[in-house]
Amino acid sequence: MAYVRKDAATLTRAEKRRFVNALLEVKRRGEYDELVRLHIAYNSADGERGLRTAHMAPSFLPWHRRLLLELEGALRRVDSSVTLPYWDWTRDRTTTSAPWTADLMGGNGRRSDGRVTTGPFAHREGNWPIRVGVTDEGFLTRDLGRHRDPIGLPTKSDLDRALKDPAYDVAPWDSTVTRGFRNKLEGWGTGRGSVSWRNHNRVHRWVGGVMLGAAAVNDPVFWLHHAFVDLQWYRWQRRHRGAAYAPATPPRRGDDQHGRVVARHERLPPWDVTPGELEDVGRIYRYA
Amino acid sequence: MNVSIDGAPAGAGSATPGARPTGPAGSTRRDLARGLRACALAAALAPALTALRRPPSRAAANAPHDSGFDVTHRGRRIQGVRLPARGAAEDVRWHVTVDGRPLHLMRRADGTWLSMVDHYCSYPTPLDAARAAVDALGPGRGLRAAPVPAAGEGHHPHEEGRHGVRA
Numbered sequence: 001m002a003y004v005r006k007d008a009a010t011l012t013r014a015e016k017r018r019f020v021n022a023l024l025e026v027k028r029r030g031e032y033d034e035l036v037r038l039h040i041a042y043n044s045a046d047g048e049r050g051l052r053t054a055h056m057a058p059s060f061l062p063w064h065r066r067l068l069l070e071l072e073g074a075l076r077r078v079d080s081s082v083t084l085p086y087w088d089w090t091r092d093r094t095t096t097s098a099p100w101t102a103d104l105m106g107g108n109g110r111r112s113d114g115r116v117t118t119g120p121f122a123h124r125e126g127n128w129p130i131r132v133g134v135t136d137e138g139f140l141t142r143d144l145g146r147h148r149d150p151i152g153l154p155t156k157s158d159l160d161r162a163l164k165d166p167a168y169d170v171a172p173w174d175s176t177v178t179r180g181f182r183n184k185l186e187g188w189g190t191g192r193g194s195v196s197w198r199n200h201n202r203v204h205r206w207v208g209g210v211m212l213g214a215a216a217v218n219d220p221v222f223w224l225h226h227a228f229v230d231l232q233w234y235r236w237q238r239r240h241r242g243a244a245y246a247p248a249t250p251p252r253r254g255d256d257q258h259g260r261v262v263a264r265h266e267r268l269p270p271w272d273v274t275p276g277e278l279e280d281v282g283r284i285y286r287y288a
Numbered sequence: 289m290n291v292s293i294d295g296a297p298a299g300a301g302s303a304t305p306g307a308r309p310t311g312p313a314g315s316t317r318r319d320l321a322r323g324l325r326a327c328a329l330a331a332a333l334a335p336a337l338t339a340l341r342r343p344p345s346r347a348a349a350n351a352p353h354d355s356g357f358d359v360t361h362r363g364r365r366i367q368g369v370r371l372p373a374r375g376a377a378e379d380v381r382w383h384v385t386v387d388g389r390p391l392h393l394m395r396r397a398d399g400t401w402l403s404m405v406d407h408y409c410s411y412p413t414p415l416d417a418a419r420a421a422v423d424a425l426g427p428g429r430g431l432r433a434a435p436v437p438a439a440g441e442g443h444h445p446h447e448e449g450r451h452g453v454r455a
Binding site for chain 1: 394395396397398399402404405406407408409410412423424425426427428429430431432433
């Protein structure tokens, strides 16, 4: 039977404790850092040649859906009652609301060096060393809201602008497209500065610290953020009945995107699964 | 995973920054050869870099014809060298360091730049992207010194496409 992913703000004390403990155990086993490595390795940008799977590509959503299932499977091997909670950043919008509490993600980083000093992932607890990363500090960092030049989280209407687009994605299937649900949700805008970071991207920016970099997985809020992003895919499907992942077929030879994006029934590296097979996961989990 | 001297991301495209260096035993002959080439090029570029050492000037440093920059931003030294293209498929490659440590830059299809540190927005020039990375680092955080190939190498899907950054 399908299990349920819940809003982080609604978890009971016991649910939070079990989720955190499972995360710490997966970290201790070394499985967590493998997922950090995986996310870093799949960092290709669309100004480079070669296949893009995780970002700036139509498979942004199925790739991260599969990554989430990877972690969730590891958590459930530790404690079969655990599921990934999601952070609804259209509702919980302050630096002290869910999920930034001492019994879940812990709070903001300190001003001096961004180090997170509260909650189960604080450096002094000794359970969350950052071993795989782009930077050398070795501890979890955050800069919620970017104190030096404050920005806000995306709003419900920002999200709605993405959800109402009836096309999943459009050619050239990259970060420059201004139509299509996928890029509006992923959040690569046009123009400069703050206005150009939308939805998913903007949340990474808002959290800051390690969440801003290619090693964002090091912050466990990565999963809560991406579970909410994943929920938007489900909502979009319900709103646009019959609409499907695109491209349906691979771009032809001679197309600039030939060999650079994953079509609906092509294998999605590094897994042996296609985007089409990940469109409906209702038998595995559902959202509360 | 900087865009290294020979155009391949340091660590041969399969590198994941982060795992601790394993020491000489972990190095390969190819790494050594690359290191030597890098040193040779660094030596050749030293006079040019010295000539480029000047007060930070955004306008000058951002000029499109610039072949490099060497500026201090928030107390960090940012150096960048524009490298010649190796073929028609690419026209701009950069080797950028922050306090001497490589900062891997990536190119967006619209011609803007992003880095491994500041990965979810992009900037008009390599120097802007490097400055943004320094802003994100803040005091007390630096780039990892020597990324080595991590577990999971070999399943990298972008092998053929990772030889440098094209415009």
